[in-house]
Amino acid sequence: MRKVLLTLITVIGLIYIFLIPEEPVGFKIAMKLVPMILIILYGATNTSRVSSLYKKTILVGLVVSMVADAAIYWFMAGLATFFVAHLFYIFAFRTASRKSIPLFAAIPLILYGLFMVIWIAVPQMASGELLLGMAIIAYILVLLVMGxxxxxxxxxxxxxxxxxxxxxxxxxxxxxxxxxLPARDALIMITYYAAQVFFAASIQSRLNLLPQYDTTLNRI
Structure with a gap:
């Protein structure tokens, strides 16, 4: 069953990305949601090896993401909805967090966040779009916390x-x-659908219960 769902996700996702026209918008949105419905079903069919809470929270995150997929056509509404989806993912991942990680491991994420704020959010605020710029900064922050x-x-x-x-x-x-960007839809949607599939598949992951670091200096 899961292999069938993965095949359908791949095929319908590619059809949406490469074959579905921009108009009519309603049909475009509907086709965009089909792979997400299948990803949710795929996640639901996976046996939880982390915890039942992890599975439930991941599935809620997937459902909220699906709502955001439709809402993103109204950008701020979509941004806010994806923000909420990331909060569910953060909660789910925290339930599976078993290891302390050295602080230096966060440096690439921090540098990426600063770069995106300077490159994207700051120019929006400088042009008078203060609310949009602040919303982008908030979204970058929650995205980095999720990561x-x-x-x-x-x-x-x-x-x-x-x-x-x-x-x-x-x-x-x-x-x-x-x-x-050239091949915009392919770049955005292939990575997006793949991310959601990996989240759904992670429900079957086994926690690695190795000893944690002894030093508190490296904890974050």
Whole structure:
């Protein structure tokens, strides 16, 4: 069953990305949601090896993300809804966090966040779009927290999914606010759908219960 769902997710996702026209918008949105419905079903069919709470929270995050997929056509509404979805993912990943991670591991995420704030959010505020700029900063922050908590789980599927989500949102932000990207839909949606599949698949992950670091200096 799960293999069938993965095949359907891949096929319908590619059909949406490469074959579905922009108009009519209602049909475009409907086709965009079909892979997410299948991803939710895929997650629901996976046996939880982390915890039942983890599975339930991931599934709620997927459902909220699906709502955000439709709301993103009204950008601020979509941004706010994805913000909420990331809060569910953060909560889920925190329930699976079993390892202390050295502080230096967060440096790439921090540098990325600062770069995106300077490149995208600051110019929006400088042009008078203060609310939009602040919303972008808040979203970057929650995205980075999601990525960091994902790394702390040390679950490969979660980490890969979070990095793919960050890539997808980065492509979307660059295309919308900086420069139009070639193959925009493919870049954004392939990484996005893949991220959600990895999150759904992570429900089956086994926690690695290795001893934690003894020093408190490296904890974050």
């Amino acid at each position: 960091w908590v994902a790394i702390r789980t040390r679950l490969p599927l979660v980490i890969i999914g979070s990095l793919l989500f960050i890539c997808s949102d980065s492509f979307l932000a660059i295309d919308r606010f900086v420069i139009e």
